[in-house]
Amino acid sequence: MERQQPRFQRQGLTAIDAAISLTVILLMVQMWLLTTALEALLAGHRETALPAALISGFIFSACWVLFLFVDKIDTDVRQR
Amino acid sequence: MIFQRRPSSDPLWRDEFSVEAVEERYVTRRQFSKFLVLTSFGMLAGNLWILIRSLRHKPSVYPAIPVARLGEIPIGGVKQFRYPAPGDTCLMVRTGPDRYVAYSQKCTHLSCAVIYSQPNNRLECPCHDGYFSVDDGRVLQGPPPRPLPKVMLEQRGEELVAVGLDLNAEP
Numbered sequence: 001m002e003r004q005q006p007r008f009q010r011q012g013l014t015a016i017d018a019a020i021s022l023t024v025i026l027l028m029v030q031m032w033l034l035t036t037a038l039e040a041l042l043a044g045h046r047e048t049a050l051p052a053a054l055i056s057g058f059i060f061s062a063c064w065v066l067f068l069f070v071d072k073i074d075t076d077v078r079q080r
Numbered sequence: 081m082i083f084q085r086r087p088s089s090d091p092l093w094r095d096e097f098s099v100e101a102v103e104e105r106y107v108t109r110r111q112f113s114k115f116l117v118l119t120s121f122g123m124l125a126g127n128l129w130i131l132i133r134s135l136r137h138k139p140s141v142y143p144a145i146p147v148a149r150l151g152e153i154p155i156g157g158v159k160q161f162r163y164p165a166p167g168d169t170c171l172m173v174r175t176g177p178d179r180y181v182a183y184s185q186k187c188t189h190l191s192c193a194v195i196y197s198q199p200n201n202r203l204e205c206p207c208h209d210g211y212f213s214v215d216d217g218r219v220l221q222g223p224p225p226r227p228l229p230k231v232m233l234e235q236r237g238e239e240l241v242a243v244g245l246d247l248n249a250e251p
Contacts, residue, residue: 016109023116030123037130042188043226044247046134049127056127063120070113 012077019066019073026066030059142244147172147182150238158196160185163231163242170231171196171203172240173214180240182231183217189224203228 005013037052085095107115147161147170159172161182172182173196183203185193192207202220203212210222217228232244 013109016113020109020113020116023113023120027116027120027123030120034123034126034130037127039225041130041134046137049131049134053124053127053131056124060117060120060124063117067113067117071110074108074110 006080008080009077012073015073016070019070023063023066026059026063030056033059140245142242144234144241144243146236146239147233147242148180148240150235150240156198161242164245169193170242172231172233173203175201175214180233181214182233182242183212184229184231184245186229187224188219188226188228189222194228 033052033056037048040046040048040052085092088094142164145161145163147163148159153159153172153174155174155177157174161170161172162168163170163182169185170182171185171194172180174180183194187194187205187207187210189205189208189210192205194203194205194210194212196202196214197204200211202214203217204210205212205222205224208223210224211220212218212224212228213220217230219225219227226247230246231242232246234241234243
């Protein structure tokens with residue numbers, strides 16, 4: 001019979017999976033932003049570069065915060 | 081000195097190959113999120129590079145280069161020339177008695193050379209069937225994301241002179 005995971009461990013894993021899923025969605029948006037900004041630059045529209053870079057920076061910060069969250073939850077679950 | 085193996089139920093080869101391939105390939109969630117953050121940083125770096133390129137952009141100065149004499153090509157005829165650099169091939173099409181248009185020959189999709197199709201009166205990229213309007217260079221069909229760069233032509237006496245390149249040929 002398979003050993004059942006403790007409740008806090010299951011909750012931690014769910015939270016980590018949610019954070020990873022959100023990071024993947026943010027990465028897809030960032031990838032789209034990069035290709036769009038590059039297309040615009042090649043077409044001679046330079047005005048899109050600044051907002052694209054700002055939003056990309058914001059998305060990177062969000063990914064970083066999510067990583068810290070995953071790291072914290074992982075450490076907590078392992079320590080308990 | 082004599083080396084002796086500790087008593088073990090594992091076969092001898094286990095000592096040499098002690099790491100399971102499956103364990104070696106196993107990626108933890110923490111490692112995976114670290115990889116995702118690094119990917120995000122790479123894309124931010126790309127966006128910053130685009131920003132720096134656009135901020136450091138200087139308006140291009142194009143040379144004036146004679147490309148053809150008036151009446152040199154027949155109506156519906158095509159002439160290939162190089163502009164602005166010797167490696168940049170362009171196509172000039174005479175679409176009417178007094179109307180000439182010229183475009184860069186590089187397809188905006190993957191830089192294949194476009195050709196003029198007289199029966200269809202359009203510029204066609206044979207690589208992925210991208211079609212461009214001969215009137216203004218806009219995309220009619222296919223994967224190209226942008227119009228063809230238009231070569232600005234000026235009539236100087238009996239000569240047609242290329243004087244610039246318009247990246248946004250579409251009106």
